[in-house]
Amino acid sequence: MNWLNKLERKFGRFSITGLPKYIILLYVVGIMVQFAAPELYSQFTLNPYLILHGQVWRIFTFLLIAPSTNLFFMIFVLLFYYSIASSLEQVWGSFRFTMYYMIGVLGTISGAFLTYLILVLSGGEFNAMFVQMDTFYLNLSLFLAYAMMFPDMQVLFYMIIPMKVKWLAYLDAAYLFYTFFIATDFTVTGISIKVSIVVALLNFVLFFFSTKKMKAKGAMFGQKVRQRKRKAQFGEPAGHVEPKKNGARHECAVCHRTELDDPTLEFRYCSKCEGNYEYCQDHLFTHVHVKKDK
Numbered sequence: 001m002n003w004l005n006k007l008e009r010k011f012g013r014f015s016i017t018g019l020p021k022y023i024i025l026l027y028v029v030g031i032m033v034q035f036a037a038p039e040l041y042s043q044f045t046l047n048p049y050l051i052l053h054g055q056v057w058r059i060f061t062f063l064l065i066a067p068s069t070n071l072f073f074m075i076f077v078l079l080f081y082y083s084i085a086s087s088l089e090q091v092w093g094s095f096r097f098t099m100y101y102m103i104g105v106l107g108t109i110s111g112a113f114l115t116y117l118i119l120v121l122s123g124g125e126f127n128a129m130f131v132q133m134d135t136f137y138l139n140l141s142l143f144l145a146y147a148m149m150f151p152d153m154q155v156l157f158y159m160i161i162p163m164k165v166k167w168l169a170y171l172d173a174a175y176l177f178y179t180f181f182i183a184t185d186f187t188v189t190g191i192s193i194k195v196s197i198v199v200a201l202l203n204f205v206l207f208f209f210s211t212k213k214m215k216a217k218g219a220m221f222g223q224k225v226r227q228r229k230r231k232a233q234f235g236e237p238a239g240h241v242e243p244k245k246n247g248a249r250h251e252c253a254v255c256h257r258t259e260l261d262d263p264t265l266e267f268r269y270c271s272k273c274e275g276n277y278e279y280c281q282d283h284l285f286t287h288v289h290v291k292k293d294k
Contacts, residue, residue, distance in 0.1 A: 008095045009262060015095035017282070020085035023063075023101070024078050030064030031074060046109065048116035049129035059109060065134040080155075081139060084146040086286070091149055093255050093282045096207075100145070104138040104203045111199040115191060130188045137193075137200040143172055144204050176201070252280040254287050 008015075016022065034041040043055070046062035067081075068074050089097040112133045119128035147169030154162050180197050184190035248258030250267035257280055259265055266281045273290040 004096055004099065005261070007099065008093075012095045012262065013264070015093075015098045017094045018089075019094065019098055019101060020082050020089055023085065024082050026063050027066045027074075027078055027081075030066045031071065033064065034066065034069070035071070046112050046133045047129075048113045048131055049125070062108075062134055063105065067136050067139060081142070084143055088142065088146055088149065090254060090283060090286045093257070093280075095282075100142075100203065100207050101138070103206070104141065104200060105135070107199040107203055108133050108135065108138060108196065111195045112192070115195045119188065119191070127188050131192050132189075133192055133196050137176070137196045138203070140172055140176065141200040141204040144169055145207065147172070148208060250278060252283055253277045254279060254283040 030041070030044065033044075044058065044061035044064050046058055046065075047055075051058050066074055067077055085097070088100075092100070112131055116128045116131045119131065147165045151164070151166035151169070153165045155165060155168070156162055176197055180194055184193045246258065246260055248260045250265075251258045252265075252267065257265060259267070267278050268281075268284050269276060269278050270284065270287070270289065273287075275290055277287075277290055279287055
């Protein structure tokens with residue numbers, strides 16, 4: 001059992017169900033403030049120097065800083081962010097998604113203060129006072145995680161061009177490489193961006209090696225659904241119950257957790273799915289309904 005499973009056993013009840021919609025809501029509030037009160041919006045950034053000089057609210061308000069200043073573009077970006085974040089929450093479960101985002105946020109805060117400290121020790125407080133970070137690169141790492149789980153999922157690039165997610169992930173990785181090694185220098189702003197990228201990628205790598213089984217579940221889920229459809233189409237003996245893993249009585253069709261993994265889990269069958277598909281409370285209302293091929 002890896003560290004995520006251990007944490008989920010102890011603290012799973014503290015997960016934030018539906019976190020993606022709250023993330024998007026924060027950005028929407030930030031966009032509204034940006035257009036209504038630009039001077040107030042400028043007080044939201046994560047700046048360690050100003051935080052240490054009394055503006056402690058910045059530790060929280062930087063979560064409202066939107067990825068773009070273009071309102072029309074932001075509508076599509078936020079819809080896309082919500083789509084990928086919701087899909088990750090559906091496959092990972094609420095706890096793992098909450099952990100990913102919160103570790104990324106805490107890593108960004110820690111990276112900002114570490115950068116500030118290093119610059120203060122090396123060049124004085126004047127340069128360090130301009131260190132600023134946000135969640136832009138954390139969101140890009142979320143897309144990498146999504147591409148890891150659903151590499152062959154097709155999306156509309158710029159709402160027009162159909163493209164598999166894995167190719168967009170390559171573009172994402174190329175953009176991060178270009179930004180880190182070419183587009184930024186070793187000014188205070190450049191260093192802040194470099195640290196933001198490193199923190200986001202470390203978070204991604206940490207979860208990549210900790211959720212290998214979840215990756216396989218995401219990739220194989222569609223295949224298992226098709227196999228179950230074929231079984232239902234050809235019929236099975238009356239009273240037949242597909243065996244669950246480790247002899248469990250209940251197993252979620254999305255995350256494959258059982259009552260043996262977490263005794264506090266509750267399971268229900270979905271009345272809208274065509275077939276006997278059982279889900280835990282994290283996925284009962286968020287899964288994609290299974291329909292028989294016509």
